[in-house]
Amino acid sequence: MTNPVKTVIQVNLEMALEVAHELELAPSTQLGAYCLEILREIGCTGTELPLNLQTRDQQLNFITGFASYAFGEVQNV
Template structure:
C-alpha cells in the first residue's frame, strides 16, 4: 500500500515581514478593523474582536500569521527529501 501524499504549507517570510512592517505603522482602529476583515474573510460573523485579539501586539501577530499563511505555497512533503 502506498503512503498518502501529505501537503504542507511553506510560508513566504519576506512577504509576511513586509505586511507586518506596514501594519506596525497603523493606528489602533485600523488594526482592529483589519483584524475584523480577516475574521470575516475566514467565515467569522462577529462584529467585535475576540478576547485574544484585544492588544496591539496580539493584533499584529494575528495579521502577520495570516499573511504568512496567505502568501504560503502548498508543497508535497516528499519534495523536502
C-alpha cells in the same frame, strides 16, 4: 541540496513580515478593522474582536500569521 520547502517558507515569512512592518505604524482602529476583515474572510460572523485580539501585539501577530498563510497559498497555486 537546497530544501525547496524551507525556501518557500522563508520567502513567505519575509513577505508576511513586510506586511506587519507596514502596519506597525497604523492606528489601533485600523489594525482592529483589518483583523475583523480577516475574521470575516475566514467565516467568523462577530462584529467585535475576540479576547485574544485585544492588544496591538496580538493583532500584529494575527495579521502576520494570516499574511504568511495567504502568501503560502498564493505561492503554491
